[in-house]
Amino acid sequence: MVASTDTKFYVHTNNNAPQLQNAYGCMIDVLDACLVNGFGSQTVATLTASGTTVTATYGSAHNYLQYQVIKLANANQAEFNGEHRILTVPDANTITFELAAVPSVTTATGTITSSLPSLGWLKPFSDTGKAAYRSANTLLASRPYLRVVDALDPAYNAAYAKYAKVGIVEDMTDIDAMLGVQSPFDTSNPNKNWVASGSGTSVINGWAKWYYARSNDWQVDANADTLSIVAGIRNWMLVGNQDCFYIFVNPTTNRNYKFPYGFGTFKNYLSSDMYPNFLAATLDYSSANAVTNKATLTCLASTVSQTLLLQRNSVNDATPQITANLISLFNKQTVCYSGSVDYFASYSLAGGRIFAPVIVLENGNLPRGQLSLINWLMQAKYDGIDNIFSDGGRGYFLISVTCAQGNNGAVILDLGGLI
The missing domain is CATH 2.40.30.20 (Elongation Factor Tu (Ef-tu); domain 3)
Structure with missing residues (x-):
């Protein structure tokens, strides 16, 4: 047998790769190249x-x-x-x-x-600074859209931190015609995720965000989005298949620890679950000058704030704003940052890496499913920034990530069978 090609990955150092930098529109350029065009x-x-x-x-x-x-x-x-x-x-x-x-x-x-080659996704709708992406796999139970707004909002200052506003949209007939359930969503403020409010340094612009240019790459820090941003390209890596993908972005130019974001379908544990779809983003609805938590899905602990957006809950109703925690069934303590600490024996003592699936936990106690492709590293990473390796006939990519509270760690991505 030959190596599988279902899971693909891309990095900013590939020839002719689009680059993330301090400029609006570049996130859509990367998504177009990796998801749709190659x-x-x-x-x-x-x-x-x-x-x-x-x-x-x-x-x-x-x-x-x-x-x-x-x-x-x-x-x-x-x-x-x-x-x-x-x-x-x-x-x-x-x-x-x-x-x-x-x-x-x-x-x-x-x-x-x-x-x-691309992951083979569809881009059914677009406009200047806007795009909607969707899996082409018609065998999925549901295929919501990832809507991306990567343009300067009129109320927001172009000198502030750059990010794409993202959300799950159940159905669409045009880039601005959204139908069905959205996530995130506030029934009292339907445009909360898409249209900025306020002005000056107190402007609030978006709710679910994929950062790609800001003053610091820590998820929790003393830096607001109003602080100056340096020019230059950012390190990024995208991995995925026909059902889901993750994009890892360092929003600064001077370090290599990345924010992990993602979208798509997870492996559902419940046979009745018709909407096993997720969005991993920085969930932050606050003013640009606020110092707030930028935590993403690397904050892997059952008692830490909800870190994953879901399309619908486990009984498939249309309740808005469904979130979930991410845990590992191998957690040995309440708070666990992937790849940050030796929760089990170190690499040198264990003779190898110890990693485990990432479980989607709804309502604090319902294991609804498992994230595809990504694994929780139960040891402190030992081998540099990023590392490609094989184990048991499969290929893996260890990606360095920034964790909550300034702890740096890593996750392990499954690239598929090699033989």
């Missing part, structure tokens, strides 16, 4: 096979990472074309991958190109 086409100089192992050589640095999925096109021999997971990166100009069978020739011909 990016980074480049010419393959040579493509040679030894048995089922294929080596692709480039005339310059390809800037791919191990276990990324590429799409080959335009080879005259069809068995080389299609999606492949990179298994090794021998050097800056070379990658290898496996075919399911020995090809008909040892050296492929044609004007061969490779690119990073």
